[in-house]
Structure formats: C-alpha cells, structure tokens
Amino acid sequence: MLIAVASPKGGVGKTTCAAHLAYGIAAAGYRTIAVDFDPQNSLRLHFGIPLGEASGLARGGPPAGAWLPRVLSGGGVGVLPYGAADGAQRRELDQALQTPGFLASGLRGLAEEPNTVLVVDLPPGPSPALDAVSVLADLRLTLLLADSASVSLLPGLHDGFYPPGVAPGSLHRLVLNQVDIRRRLNREITEFLQAQYRDSLLATLHRDEAVPEAAARQISVLEHAESSRAARDLGMLCRRTLALLNGGESARYSPLWGHNG
Amino acid sequence: MNSYHEIERFQRKAGQADFPFRHTGAPAFEHRETGWSLIDQVAAGVSVSPSTPSSAPVFKPSIQVPVEAAEPADTPPPGDEQAQDAALERFASLLQARHRREVEHDHPEAGDEQSLKQLLRRIAVGPGETNESWSTQC
Numbered sequence: 001m002l003i004a005v006a007s008p009k010g011g012v013g014k015t016t017c018a019a020h021l022a023y024g025i026a027a028a029g030y031r032t033i034a035v036d037f038d039p040q041n042s043l044r045l046h047f048g049i050p051l052g053e054a055s056g057l058a059r060g061g062p063p064a065g066a067w068l069p070r071v072l073s074g075g076g077v078g079v080l081p082y083g084a085a086d087g088a089q090r091r092e093l094d095q096a097l098q099t100p101g102f103l104a105s106g107l108r109g110l111a112e113e114p115n116t117v118l119v120v121d122l123p124p125g126p127s128p129a130l131d132a133v134s135v136l137a138d139l140r141l142t143l144l145l146a147d148s149a150s151v152s153l154l155p156g157l158h159d160g161f162y163p164p165g166v167a168p169g170s171l172h173r174l175v176l177n178q179v180d181i182r183r184r185l186n187r188e189i190t191e192f193l194q195a196q197y198r199d200s201l202l203a204t205l206h207r208d209e210a211v212p213e214a215a216a217r218q219i220s221v222l223e224h225a226e227s228s229r230a231a232r233d234l235g236m237l238c239r240r241t242l243a244l245l246n247g248g249e250s251a252r253y254s255p256l257w258g259h260n261g
Numbered sequence: 262m263n264s265y266h267e268i269e270r271f272q273r274k275a276g277q278a279d280f281p282f283r284h285t286g287a288p289a290f291e292h293r294e295t296g297w298s299l300i301d302q303v304a305a306g307v308s309v310s311p312s313t314p315s316s317a318p319v320f321k322p323s324i325q326v327p328v329e330a331a332e333p334a335d336t337p338p339p340g341d342e343q344a345q346d347a348a349l350e351r352f353a354s355l356l357q358a359r360h361r362r363e364v365e366h367d368h369p370e371a372g373d374e375q376s377l378k379q380l381l382r383r384i385a386v387g388p389g390e391t392n393e394s395w396s397t398q399c
Contacts, residue, residue: 045299048298050302216297216299217297217298217299218298218299
C-alpha cells in the first residue's frame with residue numbers, strides 16, 4: 001500500500017504527519033517504510049537518524065537499481081531519506097521521476113515483502129514527485145491548516161493540483177492540522193471545513209506542544225507523550241487511514257494509538 | 262515518559278528486528294546533553310559532508326555577493342573626479358568661513374585662539390554670567 005502525504009503549501013506539518021503515520025502503522029504490525037521526496041530532507045530526523053547522515057534517494061544521483069540499500073532503520077520504521085543533495089542531484093532526481101517506470105519499479109522493490117506500507121512525504125506545492133507519486137498512490141492525504149491561505153487553496157485541489165493521470169477511484173482525504181479552537185478564526189475555519197468537507201475530512205489534529213518536543217527528541221509523539229492530545233489525534237489518524245485502506249474494515253489495533261476516536 | 266518496557270514493546274510491535282536495513286549506530290537521542298537530541302547535535306557542530314564531489318562542476322549563481330563586503334562608503338556622485346575634489350575644497354572652506362562668522366557674531370571676544378572648552382562654558386552659562394558663577398554651579 002502506498003500513502004502519499006502532500007500539501008499545496010508549506011509549513012503545514014506534512015512531514016511530521018507523514019512520520020507519525022509511519023510510526024503508527026508500524027506499531028500496528030505492518031512493515032512500514034517512510035520515503036522522503038522533499039529536498040528539505042527532514043523526514044529522517046523524526047526517526048532518530050543523526051543529523052550528519054547524508055545518504056538518501058537523491059544523494060549521489062538517483063539509484064540505478066534497487067532502492068532498498070539506501071533505506072535506513074529508525075525507530076522500527078524503514079526510512080529512505082531524500083539525502084543531502086546539491087542542485088544538480090536534485091534536478092537529476094526530478095528528471096528520473098519523469099522517466100516512465102523509474103518510480104514504480106523503485107517503490108515496487110521496497111514493497112516486495114507482504115504487509116508493507118509505504119508512506120511518502122512529498123515537497124510542498126506542485127512538483128515532479130507529486131505528479132509521479134500521485135498516480136501510484138492508494139491514498140492521497142492533503143494536509144491543510146485552519147487558516148485563510150489553506151482555504152484559498154481548496155478549490156485548486158480539485159482543479160490542477162493533482163495531475164490528470166490520477167486514477168478516478170483512488171482515495172483522497174483532507175487532514176486539518178494544528179487546530180486551536182481558542183482562536184476564533186481558526187475555530188470558525190475548522191467548523192466551516194468540517195461542514196463543507198464532511199466526507200473527505202479524515203482527521204482533525206489539534207495543536208499540541210508535544211509535537212515539537214518529540215521532534216526535538218527525534219522520537220514519535222506516541223512515545224514521547226502517549227497520553228497527549230497529539231498522540232490521541234495521530235492514533236486516530238492512523239486507525240482511520242488503515243480502515244480506509246482496508247476497505248472500511250476495522251484496522252489492526254495498537255495500544256499505542258490510544259482509546260478515543 | 263514511557264518506561265523501557267513500553268519502548269521495547271513498541272519496537273517489537275513495530276517489527277524493528279525484521280528490517281535488514283542499515284543501522285546508523287545508536288539512536289541520536291541516547292547521547293543527549295540538553296534532552297533535545299537535535300539541539301545537541303547542532304551544538305556539537307555536526308555537519309553533513311559536502312554533497313558535491315571535488316571533481317564535479319561547481320554551480321555558481323550568476324550574481325556574486327562578496328562574503329566580506331565592506332561597509333558602503335559615502336560614494337561621490339558620478340562625474341569628473343577633479344571637479345568633485347575642487348567642489349569639496351570650496352565647500353569645506355565655505356563651511357569654515359561660515360562657522361567663523363557665526364562664532365564672531367555670537368561671541369565677539371571669541372577668537373581663533375580661544376579654546377573650545379571656554380567657548381562651551383560661555384554657551385552653557387549664557388550671556389551676562391561669569392565663569393566664576395558657572396564654576397560654582399558645577
């Protein structure tokens with residue numbers, strides 16, 4: 001299974017969300033690999049991988065063969081970082097992503113083992129990675145904030161953000177992040193989105209200091225503060241994501257997901 | 262904070278042992294000083310090795326910005342340099358003459374030889390007061 005985490009704008013917590021999806025799905029017993037297509041190369045940091053580790057997908061040019069040798073192990077999850085890459089290497093990877101078969105064969109090699117879930121973190125906005133991954137994904141999650149900028153980008157989500165090659169039956173859901181109901185505008189936008197996008201809003205994640213704290217410790221929120229609001233919200237996101245991918249059946253339960261939602 | 266048992270259980274559930282992936286050594290958070298792994302690594306001066314091989318071409322931006330740019334000096338307006346120098350001299354002499362005229366007008370007794378200190382005292386105490394009274398005030 002392939003889950004693509006995308007957003008039309010940056011700074012919405014996409015990488016954090018992708019990391020916790022990977023953590024949560026791994027905690028449910030799936031073999032999980034988090035793949036980073038964002039040149040910021042920060043997904044790996046959520047899994048305890050040292051800051052100085054430079055290897056990754058783009059580092060030294062796109063892989064000519066199997067991608068598995070570039071996968072690292074972090075916190076029970078396989079992690080394929082973007083890698084510390086210069087401009088030429090980034091352009092090389094973008095070019096490779098536009099080559100038919102490159103992405104599909106690479107991802108297929110990662111998911112050869114049964115029960116594998118690939119969680120792909122995409123760069124913000126349109127990109128060759130978004131175009132290539134979207135057409136292969138079983139589920140596309142679009143992260144948004146409860147702010148005016150995100151609201152203004154909503155119409156474009158169905159009109160040009162995702163490439164035309166996306167299969168009509170493929171799943172797409174919204175995730176609203178960093179909700180703080182104490183703020184009037186934030187609360188009213190959340191209510192608007194919950195009413196307007198009732199069917200496609202998969203989860204609402206509340207702002208919680210446990211999230212940046214866990215990031216600074218390079219561990220998951222589920223581990224850093226398992227009783228926190230963030231851990232509960234992210235657990236709910238994992239459960240609903242797996243239920244969606246399993247055709248609505250109740251997903252495998254993990255005690256790390258909490259009890260609500 | 263989770264107990265060791267809980268962490269171990271989490272790792273077992275996550276199937277960590279099943280992964281043939283390359284390990285990057287002990288998790289960074291085990292060596293923390295401040296408790297925040299990322300801060301510790303930055304504080305320790307962790308750097309990523311340069312991604313560009315030495316033989317690879319180096320891409321330089323079309324606009325070069327000097328790293329140690331000097332403070333911008335007072336740049337003279339474009340024009341003939343000699344004419345500017347002459348103008349500057351005239352301007353300086355005019356300023357000196359004006360200053361001398363102002364001092365002579367306000368304090369006729371103040372000559373070129375009068376010290377700046379005395380002049381300032383006169384200005385401070387105002388007309389009609391003596392240096393002695395000023396000194397007692399201080």
